[in-house]
Amino acid sequence: MPEPMKMRATMAGDIADIKVLMNHPMETGLRKDAKTGQIIPAHFINEVTAKINDVVVLQADWSSAVSKNPYLNFKVKGPKAGDKVNVSWKDNMGATNSVDGVIS
Amino acid sequence: MNLLRRYILKSAGAAGALAITSGLLGTGNAYAAYNTAAFSAKTIADALKGLGAESATASHDIIVKAPDIAENGSVVPVEVTSNIANTTNIAILAEKNPNPLIASFNLSNGTQGFIATRIKMAKTANVRAVVTADGKKYTAVKEVKVTIGGCGG
Numbered sequence: 001m002p003e004p005m006k007m008r009a010t011m012a013g014d015i016a017d018i019k020v021l022m023n024h025p026m027e028t029g030l031r032k033d034a035k036t037g038q039i040i041p042a043h044f045i046n047e048v049t050a051k052i053n054d055v056v057v058l059q060a061d062w063s064s065a066v067s068k069n070p071y072l073n074f075k076v077k078g079p080k081a082g083d084k085v086n087v088s089w090k091d092n093m094g095a096t097n098s099v100d101g102v103i104s
Numbered sequence: 105m106n107l108l109r110r111y112i113l114k115s116a117g118a119a120g121a122l123a124i125t126s127g128l129l130g131t132g133n134a135y136a137a138y139n140t141a142a143f144s145a146k147t148i149a150d151a152l153k154g155l156g157a158e159s160a161t162a163s164h165d166i167i168v169k170a171p172d173i174a175e176n177g178s179v180v181p182v183e184v185t186s187n188i189a190n191t192t193n194i195a196i197l198a199e200k201n202p203n204p205l206i207a208s209f210n211l212s213n214g215t216q217g218f219i220a221t222r223i224k225m226a227k228t229a230n231v232r233a234v235v236t237a238d239g240k241k242y243t244a245v246k247e248v249k250v251t252i253g254g255c256g257g
């Protein structure tokens with residue numbers, strides 16, 4: 001099971017500031033295992049979706065060049081404190097994870 | 105289908121997982137949105153072509169914020185702000201990475217022209233942002249000097 005994600009969503013004026021931390025190795029497929037010399041297969045998040053009150057506000061496609069344990073910060077105009085935020089990801093091996101939060 | 109996939113992934117050994125991975129990669133390309141051509145491009149020219157941004161206009165309304173010198177190329181904080189109205193997509197590229205295109209963000213329903221994240225950089229290069237607004241492409245760069253590359257090898 002993927003480790004839990006962290007999210008903080010706060011209002012700054014009329015803009016919601018949403019910060020997300022995901023737990024993922026983000027392997028490029030270029031690194032070699034120091035012990036065996038075998039190439040570590042690519043394993044990375046390739047799709048991220050963010051929703052506010054079930055409406056998609058951000059949809060991202062990623063390569064393996066996003067850093068390990070990815071950090072993402074984005075800003076949305078319109079929502080209010082108390083609105084629901086959901087951020088989910090999918091990786092190239094088919095695993096998924098998501099986090100729910102409320103704008104404060 | 106999904107349950108089965110979870111079960112297989114959980115129960116598969118290391119060697120088995122490898123085989124399944126390559127199978128899943130094939131279906132992964134089925135995402136209509138995932139721009140495989142641009143993401144697998146090995147040169148900045150091909151990546152920009154894949155994005156349809158070969159002739160993007162250089163714009164001062166895009167601010168690419170990144171450190172002048174990154175000691176560790178595996179974690180380079182990058183912040184892109186687009187002050188162009190109706191920004192619908194921000195793409196981030198590192199010009200000398202093995203695959204220059206790093207991420208493409210589709211923004212909708214009030215999401216501002218702003219993205220902050222952390223990227224890996226193989227070596228000293230320009231970090232390029234490509235912004236789509238009203239169907240037009242705009243671009244801006246910021247050079248980052250990398251002391252230790254972060255793409256393995």
